Amino acid sequence: MNYKNSTHLAQNHEGLHEKFDLKAYLRRYLHYWYLFFLTIPLCLGAAYLYLIITQPTYISQTTLLIKDNKTQVGPEETIMKEMAQFNGNKVLENEIGILKSQLLMGMVVKQLNLDISFRAKEGLKTIDLYGQSPIKIDAQIVTEYAYAHPLIINTDSAGFFRVNNGSEYYRLGSQIRTAWGLFFVAKGLPSAYPEVEVQFHNPQALTRGMLGRLTVGVLYPQSTLLELSFEDTSVQKSKDILNKLLDVYVQSSLNDKNSEASNTLKFIESRLGLITGELSEVEKDVEVYKKSKGLTDISAESQLFLENIKENDSKLNEIETKIKVLESVDHYIQNAGDGAPAPATYMIDDPILVSLLTKFNDLSLQRERYARITQVENPLFETVNTQMDQTRQAIQENVQNLKRGMAATKQNLSGINTKFSSGLSSIPKKEREYVGIKRQQTIKENLYLYLLQKREETALAYASTVTDSRLIDAPISSYMPVKPKRSVIWLGAGLAGLVIPLILINLIFMLNSTVQNREEVERITHTSILAEIGMMKGRGRNPAESIIKVTSRSAVAEQFRALRTNLQYMGDGSCRTIMLTSSISSEGKSFISINLAVSLASSDKRVILIGLDLRKPSLHNRLEITNKKGASNYLVGQKNLDELIQPSGLHPQFDVLSCGPLPPNPSELLSNGRLPELIAELRQRYDYILIDSPPYGLVTDAALISEHVDATLYVVRFNHTLLDHLKHIKELQRTKRFANLSLIYNGVDYAFGYGYVYGSGGNAYGYHTEDVQDTGFGFKTLKKLTGMF
Incomplete structure (x- = not known):
């Protein structure tokens, strides 16, 4: 199929319902098999430790009979009354x-x-x-x-x-x-x-x-x-x-x-104790009463009350006079200038108020003199008015404070006067109380005899009460503990060992915002995936280990051969200048460009790989060639092309043009007009021109290069490319910004159960051989033994 048809199928991918792949789904969880081997022993060990340190709980039981309190039912009782009495649920x-x-x-x-x-x-x-x-x-x-x-x-x-x-x-x-x-x-x-x-x-x-x-x-x-x-x-x-x-x-x-009888007994006992004490002390009550009331000579006491009241009245009159003086001062201040007479200050004993009144009077006289000799608009006249207003306010505040203090003193003196007056009026009452005490002895003797009789009657009623319940069985305990239930604990620990990893794995899936399967790439981008590249096994830190040998029969090598074959179906089949880009770094552009070039060269095609990542190049490190000269030299016009091209060392038909010295202005260098000349000259020498460009999602260099290429391979890496980046690819496809845009799904780890296994089903891997042999009894051996995955 051609590129347009494949894009059309990808755009309609949302309407398709893929068949559920149970093996792929289970493979996602089996990738984290070590979590199950970790949590199951931990949970079982925790259960064992819990059963060791937990004390067993036993249960004790007993039976109690509640007696039926219904009375004997006579012939005159109705049947409904009998039923009501028999019902004991409540x-x-x-x-x-x-x-x-x-x-x-x-x-x-x-x-x-x-x-x-x-x-x-x-x-x-x-x-x-x-x-x-x-x-x-x-x-x-x-x-x-x-x-x-x-x-x-x-x-x-x-x-x-x-x-x-x-x-x-x-x-x-x-x-x-x-x-x-x-x-x-x-x-x-x-x-x-x-x-x-x-x-x-x-x-x-x-x-x-x-x-x-x-x-x-x-x-x-x-x-x-x-x-x-x-x-x-x-x-x-x-x-x-x-x-x-x-x-x-x-x-x-x-x-x-017995609550009523008990309360009665308690009351009688308390009253008897009180009456007994009062009878023994009744002769001393007169003396105690006189001492508590302070009675000596009632006539002399009355004279003392009268003298105190007289003295207190004198003080009260003095306070009232001072309050009236302050009221006259307040009235004078409020009506100053209207002919109000000045108050007398000889009864005012507050020095601050006296000084304020003196100052106010002086200002008032001064104002009258200015009024006779100057106009009202005179500044001197205004100054005197301002000073008078300030002094008036200070006098009013001082008067209010003094009035509040004197009002409190007046209230206190009035209270003392009332106390003396009530004491004077209570003298006859004390005489009556004194006589009444003598009558208490006869009353208490009669009350004592009455309480003794009632106490005996209540005690007899109290002793005749019996309980309405009876113990049937003494408490009996179980021989076997009821808690903890060992079988439930072991079963719960085993289930927890299975459920906890499942929860953790699902949380990992839910929180992962990177690309996880091929279907979501096609669904979001509406762009076809030209090839799918699996995770290369045995890939180490050495860049040379990521280059696939020409004679390799591994699954990844076959995937690159498939990619080589699919290149002829891009566009109208004449796409020979191809740019490789991605959204961010570390998505595998250099890895794919090198291995694709090796695969093309092995099919007897002359191929050149140009490193145009003028910001962070890595091509020369992977190929282990020098980067002292390269494409940047050609773009600035320093050297001719023959001096810059280097053999790759991987295949005679595969040459390399590294990026060369890093320029200070990569974008300006790519747009100076020398890049189309470079590509045109290389078209005459090579069958395929592969360009390793910077990530499109980070800089604009890839957009500048795309104007001079036939097709663009956009690399999306499993578990690395963010889902948000796929939206940018969708926009590029919609706006036709890149010519003949196709995707390469890179770094697929089939142990996760994502992507398409190369061949028909999971057993198709057996058709190929791996370059790196798995030693020991590992997870691969386990898969072979089970035959499931």
């Missing part, structure tokens, strides 16, 4: 809620001292020392620091201990103060663990956590039996918690039933 739900309440569990935590736990290391495990701890702790004060940090206590056989491996020793039974708080450390049970880790728990948080491990449910439908289950790493602790929970539940039920 009662059971209430009891379940009570059993799972934070109040009851909090009481369990407190009574069993569960807010302090003791643990010890046993290999990699941490075991709970509940009921077998070598120490006991009675905490007086626990700090917030203690809730977040465990305390390590080391004991010895001599009865001493250390805190956190410190150097100071304490005797068991002594009190210590640390950052964890204040507590006693006493000797516990004999134990084989000298180092104990003490963890202080926040009671509220511990209670919520324990409720999460408690399960309460109805054992059988239509029954009032409740089954209680509790999970814990210690079998004995789980049993003790259930037993204590039932104890506090029964006690709470009794307390609820």
